[in-house]
Amino acid sequence: MNWFVRLLTSSLGRKLIMSLTGLFLITFLLVHLGGNLQLLNNDEGKSFNLYAKMMTTNPIIKITSYGLYFFILLHAVQGLLIWNKNRVATGTKYAVKKKSPGTTWASNNMALLGTIVLVFLGIHMGDFWFAMKYQTWPDAEAGRELIKYTLDDGTISEAKNLYGKVNWSFSQAWIVIVYLVSMIGLGFHLWHGFESAFQTLGLNHKKYTPFIRLVGKIYSVLIPALFALIPIMYFLGMRFPDWLVFHFI
Amino acid sequence: MAGKTINIKVKVWRQGGKYPKGQFETYDLKDVGTDMSFLEMFDVLNEQLVSKKEMPVAFEHDCREGICGTCSMVIDGQPHGPMKGTTTCQLHMRSFKDGATITVEPFRAKSFPVIRDLVVDRSSFDAIIQAGGYISVNTGQAQDANAIPIEKDTSEKAFDAATCIGCGACVAACPNSAAMLFTSAKVSHLATMPQGKVESQKRVQAMVNQMDKEGFGMCSNIKACEAECPKEISTDNIALMNREYLASVLGSDKEG
Numbered sequence: 309m310n311w312f313v314r315l316l317t318s319s320l321g322r323k324l325i326m327s328l329t330g331l332f333l334i335t336f337l338l339v340h341l342g343g344n345l346q347l348l349n350n351d352e353g354k355s356f357n358l359y360a361k362m363m364t365t366n367p368i369i370k371i372t373s374y375g376l377y378f379f380i381l382l383h384a385v386q387g388l389l390i391w392n393k394n395r396v397a398t399g400t401k402y403a404v405k406k407k408s409p410g411t412t413w414a415s416n417n418m419a420l421l422g423t424i425v426l427v428f429l430g431i432h433m434g435d436f437w438f439a440m441k442y443q444t445w446p447d448a449e450a451g452r453e454l455i456k457y458t459l460d461d462g463t464i465s466e467a468k469n470l471y472g473k474v475n476w477s478f479s480q481a482w483i484v485i486v487y488l489v490s491m492i493g494l495g496f497h498l499w500h501g502f503e504s505a506f507q508t509l510g511l512n513h514k515k516y517t518p519f520i521r522l523v524g525k526i527y528s529v530l531i532p533a534l535f536a537l538i539p540i541m542y543f544l545g546m547r548f549p550d551w552l553v554f555h556f557i
Numbered sequence: 558m559a560g561k562t563i564n565i566k567v568k569v570w571r572q573g574g575k576y577p578k579g580q581f582e583t584y585d586l587k588d589v590g591t592d593m594s595f596l597e598m599f600d601v602l603n604e605q606l607v608s609k610k611e612m613p614v615a616f617e618h619d620c621r622e623g624i625c626g627t628c629s630m631v632i633d634g635q636p637h638g639p640m641k642g643t644t645t646c647q648l649h650m651r652s653f654k655d656g657a658t659i660t661v662e663p664f665r666a667k668s669f670p671v672i673r674d675l676v677v678d679r680s681s682f683d684a685i686i687q688a689g690g691y692i693s694v695n696t697g698q699a700q701d702a703n704a705i706p707i708e709k710d711t712s713e714k715a716f717d718a719a720t721c722i723g724c725g726a727c728v729a730a731c732p733n734s735a736a737m738l739f740t741s742a743k744v745s746h747l748a749t750m751p752q753g754k755v756e757s758q759k760r761v762q763a764m765v766n767q768m769d770k771e772g773f774g775m776c777s778n779i780k781a782c783e784a785e786c787p788k789e790i791s792t793d794n795i796a797l798m799n800r801e802y803l804a805s806v807l808g809s810d811k812e813g
Contacts, residue, residue, distance in 0.1 A: 315806050319735075319775045320765055320799055390775050394733035397774035399667040403570075403581065404660045406634030408730055408781035409641075415779040416732055504778040510800030512793055 322390055327508035329383040330501050336376055337531055342556040347538055349554055350547040353471025354457055359556060360440065361467040384426050391419040414500040424493035431486060435477055440470050449476040478542035487539040491532040498528035562588040563655040567602060569614050570662045572671050579671065583658070591651035595638060596621060596628060598650055615674040623647040623787070626722030629729070630675045631662045636726035636785045644724065644787040664729035668736070668772045679725050681771035685740055686723075688767035688813075692747060693755050705751050718746035720788045727782035727790070733774030738782035740768045741798035742790045748801055758805040762813025765802055 315321040343363065346356040363369050407416075414421065439445050443452050450472025457465050477483050502524030506512065511520070541547065548554065564587050572579025584605075589598055596618050603613035619627040628645040632638035638648040653659060661675065669677040719742075727738035744761050747753030753760075776795060783792045805811055 311806060311812065314766075318765060318802075319737075319769050319773070320802050323775055324799075324803070394735070394774040394777075397667050397734040397772055398665070398732070399734070400665050402631060402634060402662055402665055404631075404634035404662070408635070408779075408784040410784045411779050411781050415777060418777055500778070507778045507792070507796050508776075508799060510796045510798075510803065512796030 322386060323508045325386050326383065326390065327505040329379045329386070330505045332376075332379050333383060334498070334502065334505070334527070341531060341534055344538055345534065345554050346556055347471065347474060348541060348548045349552075350550055351553070353469065353475070355553070355555060356471050356474075357455060357467040357469060358457055358459075358465060360470045361465070362557075364440070380429065384422065387419065387422050412500060414496040415504070418497065418500060418504075421493050421497040424490060425497055428486070428490035428493070432490075435483070436470065436473065439473055440468060443468065445473050445476070449473060475542060478539045481543070484539040484543045488536055491536040494535075495528050495532035498531070499525065502527055561591045561651075563591060563650065563653065563657075565589055565598075565650075565653060565656070566658040567598070568658055568660045569674070570671075571614070571674055572663075574673055575670060579674075581660070589650050591649065593650045594621070594646055595632070595648040595650065596646050615672075615676050617676050618646060621646040624722060626724035626787075629664050629677060629679070629724055629726070631664060631729055633660055636664065636729040637724070637787050641784075642787060642789045644722075647787075664725055666725075666728045666734035666773070668734065669725060669728060677725075679723075681773070682723050682725060682736070682739060684771055685736065685764055685767045686743065688763040689743060689747070689760050690756060690763060692753050694752055707751060711749055715746050715749040718742045718749065718790065718794050721746070721786075721790050722788055724787060726785050726787060728773065730781040730785035731774065731776075732779060732781065733777055735776045735782075736768050736771070736773040737776040737795050737798070738786065738790055738792065740764050741792075741794035744801060745794040745797040748797070757801065758809045759811040759813060761798065761801040761805050762811060764813070765798070766813045 316325065343356075343359055346359055347353070349355050445452065451469050453469075454466040455469050457467060459465055478487075503517075503521050506517070506520050511517075564585070566583050566585055568581050568583045570579055571582045584602055586598065586602060586605075589601070593601070596616070599614060599616055606613045617627045617629055619625045621628075623644040623646060626644070629636075630645055632645065632648070637643060637645045638652065640648050640652055663669075663671050663675045664677045664679075666677075668681040669679055672678050721739060721742035723739060725736075725739070728734055728736050731737075744757075744764055747760060748757040778792070778795075780792050783790065805813075
């Protein structure tokens with residue numbers, strides 16, 4: 309067998325794919341959060357809508373986004389394959405199973421947590437990405453007509469009103485609950501996934517592993533919490549105070 | 558030497574052979590001395606069963622001093638029982654309460670098929686070891702102790718990995734039935750020492766390939782193996798194996 313195929317289909321190779329795609333998705337979360345926090349600016353969606361327009365029209369971002377879709381699918385499919393292979397390898401279950409000391413609940417349930425995130429991604433993409441692309445939302449939810457914004461240099465830019473769609477969605481209690489539950493799932497997934505990715509890469513040393521662990525714990529709490537802040541604040545009709553205007557890129 | 562005694566119930570997995578379906582049987586044991594080892598408790602139980610003309614419980618044991626890795630069983634949900642860093646033979650009945658029901662199961666993994674009762678076939682581990690091949694050392698008289706200089710912390714690291722007794726508790730404890738801790742202990746023990754470095758690139762690929770062939774699961778870095786290992790082998794070895802494997806596949810023309 310070709311050495312490359314054997315590498316990618318070996319147990320260590322499969323985990324390597326999980327690790328590298330996982331780290332890519334961890335990085336993506338930061339960028340996504342940066343863009344989304346503009347939703348909280350008290351400007352009726354101007355900064356967010358213009359940002360969303362840039363994201364859908366910039367060719368570099370377009371190419372990167374195809375990479376992102378591919379890596380999400382690769383991470384999910386590979387994860388499910390690994391879950392199934394491990395299930396087969398395990399065979400008969402124990403009648404009594406005690407949790408081993410020092411192991412976390414998250415690490416034992418990565419496939420379940422990953423599935424929660426995957427289902428959420430389906431809902432999330434359908435509600436915003438697909439809706440943005442094909443303008444599928446009813447006018448009752450948010451106006452579909454383009455909004456004209458005057459830029460700083462005086463030119464006029466027309467953008468779709470994704471902000472309006474977000475505003476409507478996050479006024480629905482069940483959507484907000486779905487988002488909050490999913491962010492808890494994501495947080496637990498990251499709680500183990502972040503440091504696990506480095507261990508799989510073989511990056512384990514007493515010089516820096518405690519630092520990676522600490523960053524991982526902070527990341528897995530802070531990032532999902534900030535994501536969750538958006539639906540919560542929208543549901544409560546809150547925005548950033550006027551003196552705080554967050555611009556990403 | 559009349560020590561403390563306890564009365565217990567032992568709920569043991571009974572399986573007549575590789576293919577018949579097994580089930581749990583519960584046995585009452587009275588006046589079990591707390592200074593008995595867990596295996597001695599089984600000896601007493603088996604005496605009782607034989608005197609009643611019943612089949613004794615088959616379990617594996619050899620050295621009974623915690624260094625051979627033969628005694629394999631899961632006691633109340635933990636491989637080698639509740640005591641940290643201890644094999645079943647070194648576990649004593651004082652670790653259990655009077656009146657307790659102790660559930661004893663064989664190691665569970667597709668690659669460790671049950672042969673009878675608590676005895677499982679661990680020849681998949683032998684196959685991994687064999688795939689590792691040889692190391693190049695001169696035979697004949699023992700070498701001078703310092704003929705090959707090795708730093709103390711390096712030799713200690715290698716020794717820590719070498720203390721793996723190959724019992725399979727890591728596989729039994731792992732929710733994925735992965736053999737990563739075992740394989741990585743063998744890989745890093747030899748890759749860390751100059752004597753084992755010569756063939757280390759080929760060895761790591763060969764052992765990982767064999768591990769996959771034997772049908773073991775994949776590591777999720779849960780670290781249950783490390784927690785249950787009677788020799789407390791560190792999962793640092795798994796990281797080392799990951800590095801060795803990648804470096805070998807990407808950085809050498811060796812094939813396992």
